Amino acid sequence: MSDAALVQCIADGDREAEAEVCRRMTPRIRLYGLRHLRSASAADDLVQQVLLKTLETLRAGRLRDAAKLAPFVLGTCRMTVLDLRRSLQRQEQLLEEFGSVLVPVQPDAAPLDGERLARCVGALRERERSVVVMTYYDEISAVESARALGISEAHVRVIRHRALKQLRSCMESTL
Numbered sequence: 001m002s003d004a005a006l007v008q009c010i011a012d013g014d015r016e017a018e019a020e021v022c023r024r025m026t027p028r029i030r031l032y033g034l035r036h037l038r039s040a041s042a043a044d045d046l047v048q049q050v051l052l053k054t055l056e057t058l059r060a061g062r063l064r065d066a067a068k069l070a071p072f073v074l075g076t077c078r079m080t081v082l083d084l085r086r087s088l089q090r091q092e093q094l095l096e097e098f099g100s101v102l103v104p105v106q107p108d109a110a111p112l113d114g115e116r117l118a119r120c121v122g123a124l125r126e127r128e129r130s131v132v133v134m135t136y137y138d139e140i141s142a143v144e145s146a147r148a149l150g151i152s153e154a155h156v157r158v159i160r161h162r163a164l165k166q167l168r169s170c171m172e173s174t175l
Contacts, residue, residue: 001017001020002067003066003067003068003069003070004066004067004069006020006021006069007058007063007066007069008066010055010058010059011058011059011060011061013059018055018058021051021054021055021058021069022051022055025050025051025054025069025070025073026047026051028070028073028074029043029046029047029050029051029073029077030043030044030046030047031043032046032074032077032081033045033046033047033077033081036077036081037081037084041123041125042084045125045126046077046080046081046084049080050073050076050077050080053076053080054072054073054076057072088122091118091121091122091129091133092114092118094133094137095114095117095118095121096114098136098137099114099117101136113171116170116171117167117171119170120166120167120170120171121167123166123170124163124166124167127149127159128159128162128163128166129163130149131145131149131156131159131160131163132160132163132164132167134148135160142156142157142160
Protein backbone atom coordinates (compact mmCIF):
# COMPACT_ATOMS: atom_id res chain seq x y z
CA MET A 1 0.00 0.00 0.00
CA SER A 2 1.35 3.44 -0.88
CA ASP A 3 1.98 6.17 1.66
CA ALA A 4 -0.86 8.23 0.20
CA ALA A 5 -3.29 5.31 0.60
CA LEU A 6 -2.13 4.77 4.19
CA VAL A 7 -2.65 8.45 4.98
CA GLN A 8 -6.19 8.30 3.63
CA CYS A 9 -6.95 5.11 5.58
CA ILE A 10 -5.71 6.70 8.80
CA ALA A 11 -7.88 9.77 8.22
CA ASP A 12 -10.79 7.32 7.84
CA GLY A 13 -9.95 5.72 11.22
CA ASP A 14 -8.15 2.54 10.14
CA ARG A 15 -5.98 1.34 13.04
CA GLU A 16 -4.17 -1.23 10.89
CA ALA A 17 -2.97 1.58 8.64
CA GLU A 18 -1.64 3.39 11.73
CA ALA A 19 0.27 0.27 12.73
CA GLU A 20 1.72 0.02 9.22
CA VAL A 21 2.89 3.65 9.29
CA CYS A 22 4.54 2.99 12.65
CA ARG A 23 6.27 -0.12 11.27
CA ARG A 24 7.52 1.76 8.22
CA MET A 25 8.65 4.93 9.95
CA THR A 26 10.11 3.63 13.22
CA PRO A 27 13.49 2.54 11.76
CA ARG A 28 13.91 5.85 9.93
CA ILE A 29 13.05 7.92 12.99
CA ARG A 30 15.29 5.82 15.24
CA LEU A 31 18.22 6.17 12.84
CA TYR A 32 17.68 9.94 12.71
CA GLY A 33 17.63 10.01 16.51
CA LEU A 34 20.81 7.97 16.82
CA ARG A 35 22.62 10.24 14.37
CA HIS A 36 21.50 13.50 15.91
CA LEU A 37 21.01 12.66 19.59
CA ARG A 38 23.73 10.00 19.92
CA SER A 39 21.83 8.07 22.55
CA ALA A 40 19.72 4.96 22.14
CA SER A 41 17.27 6.00 24.86
CA ALA A 42 16.93 9.49 23.38
CA ALA A 43 16.35 7.94 19.94
CA ASP A 44 13.63 5.73 21.41
CA ASP A 45 12.00 8.78 22.99
CA LEU A 46 12.20 10.56 19.65
CA VAL A 47 10.45 7.65 17.92
CA GLN A 48 7.54 7.89 20.36
CA GLN A 49 7.22 11.65 20.14
CA VAL A 50 7.41 11.80 16.35
CA LEU A 51 4.98 8.92 15.85
CA LEU A 52 2.49 10.54 18.21
CA LYS A 53 2.70 13.86 16.39
CA THR A 54 2.49 12.13 13.02
CA LEU A 55 -0.55 10.04 13.93
CA GLU A 56 -2.32 13.05 15.43
CA THR A 57 -1.75 14.98 12.22
CA LEU A 58 -2.85 12.10 10.00
CA ARG A 59 -5.96 11.35 12.07
CA ALA A 60 -7.00 14.98 11.79
CA GLY A 61 -6.36 14.93 8.03
CA ARG A 62 -3.95 17.88 8.26
CA LEU A 63 -1.22 16.50 5.97
CA ARG A 64 -1.39 18.66 2.83
CA ASP A 65 0.14 16.19 0.39
CA ALA A 66 -0.56 12.57 1.33
CA ALA A 67 2.23 11.34 -0.95
CA LYS A 68 4.83 13.22 1.14
CA LEU A 69 4.50 11.24 4.36
CA ALA A 70 8.24 10.49 4.65
CA PRO A 71 9.33 14.14 4.25
CA PHE A 72 6.69 15.14 6.81
CA VAL A 73 8.07 12.60 9.29
CA LEU A 74 11.64 13.80 8.65
CA GLY A 75 10.60 17.41 9.21
CA THR A 76 8.84 16.40 12.41
CA CYS A 77 12.05 14.63 13.52
CA ARG A 78 14.08 17.74 12.79
CA MET A 79 11.74 20.04 14.73
CA THR A 80 11.48 17.63 17.67
CA VAL A 81 15.28 17.34 17.93
CA LEU A 82 15.57 21.13 17.89
CA ASP A 83 13.00 21.32 20.70
CA LEU A 84 14.91 18.67 22.67
CA ARG A 85 18.16 20.58 22.27
CA ARG A 86 16.54 23.79 23.47
CA SER A 87 15.11 21.87 26.39
CA LEU A 88 18.52 20.43 27.25
CA GLN A 89 20.09 23.88 27.17
CA ARG A 90 17.38 25.10 29.52
CA GLN A 91 17.95 22.09 31.79
CA GLU A 92 21.67 22.84 31.94
CA GLN A 93 20.89 26.41 32.93
CA LEU A 94 18.50 25.15 35.61
CA LEU A 95 21.04 22.65 36.89
CA GLU A 96 23.63 25.36 37.15
CA GLU A 97 21.23 27.49 39.14
CA PHE A 98 19.43 24.83 41.19
CA GLY A 99 21.72 21.78 41.06
CA SER A 100 22.60 21.95 44.71
CA VAL A 101 18.97 21.22 45.59
CA LEU A 102 19.10 17.88 43.78
CA VAL A 103 22.29 16.65 45.43
CA PRO A 104 22.85 18.17 48.85
CA VAL A 105 26.45 19.20 49.38
CA GLN A 106 28.08 17.69 52.44
CA PRO A 107 30.16 20.14 54.52
CA ASP A 108 33.34 18.19 53.83
CA ALA A 109 32.37 17.19 50.27
CA ALA A 110 33.84 18.61 47.09
CA PRO A 111 31.80 21.31 45.34
CA LEU A 112 29.02 20.18 43.03
CA ASP A 113 30.13 19.35 39.51
CA GLY A 114 27.41 20.89 37.36
CA GLU A 115 28.57 19.18 34.18
CA ARG A 116 28.46 15.78 35.84
CA LEU A 117 25.02 16.48 37.24
CA ALA A 118 23.82 17.63 33.81
CA ARG A 119 25.05 14.36 32.30
CA CYS A 120 23.37 12.37 35.06
CA VAL A 121 20.08 14.21 34.67
CA GLY A 122 20.37 13.84 30.89
CA ALA A 123 20.71 10.08 31.36
CA LEU A 124 17.33 9.91 33.09
CA ARG A 125 14.31 8.94 31.07
CA GLU A 126 12.10 11.79 29.93
CA ARG A 127 9.36 11.15 32.50
CA GLU A 128 11.90 10.96 35.35
CA ARG A 129 13.51 14.23 34.24
CA SER A 130 10.08 15.83 34.06
CA VAL A 131 9.20 14.77 37.59
CA VAL A 132 12.54 15.95 38.99
CA VAL A 133 12.28 19.34 37.26
CA MET A 134 8.64 19.76 38.30
CA THR A 135 9.49 18.91 41.90
CA TYR A 136 12.72 20.84 42.40
CA TYR A 137 12.56 23.68 39.91
CA ASP A 138 8.87 24.40 39.44
CA GLU A 139 8.15 23.35 43.04
CA ILE A 140 5.04 21.54 41.93
CA SER A 141 3.43 19.10 44.35
CA ALA A 142 3.01 15.42 43.54
CA VAL A 143 -0.73 15.98 43.06
CA GLU A 144 -0.20 18.72 40.47
CA SER A 145 2.58 16.76 38.76
CA ALA A 146 0.32 13.71 38.55
CA ARG A 147 -2.41 15.79 36.94
CA ALA A 148 0.02 17.32 34.45
CA LEU A 149 1.54 13.96 33.49
CA GLY A 150 -1.71 11.99 33.53
CA ILE A 151 -0.54 9.48 36.13
CA SER A 152 -1.34 8.79 39.78
CA GLU A 153 0.15 10.76 42.65
CA ALA A 154 1.70 7.58 44.05
CA HIS A 155 3.35 6.90 40.70
CA VAL A 156 4.87 10.40 40.70
CA ARG A 157 6.40 9.71 44.11
CA VAL A 158 7.80 6.36 42.94
CA ILE A 159 9.26 7.95 39.81
CA ARG A 160 10.81 10.77 41.87
CA HIS A 161 12.27 8.32 44.40
CA ARG A 162 13.81 6.16 41.67
CA ALA A 163 15.10 9.18 39.74
CA LEU A 164 16.84 10.59 42.82
CA LYS A 165 18.34 7.17 43.55
CA GLN A 166 19.69 7.05 39.99
CA LEU A 167 21.05 10.60 40.28
CA ARG A 168 22.85 9.79 43.53
CA SER A 169 24.28 6.60 42.06
CA CYS A 170 25.41 8.39 38.91
CA MET A 171 27.01 11.24 40.85
CA GLU A 172 28.84 8.83 43.18
CA SER A 173 29.99 6.45 40.42
CA THR A 174 31.62 9.18 38.37
CA LEU A 175 33.68 10.52 41.30
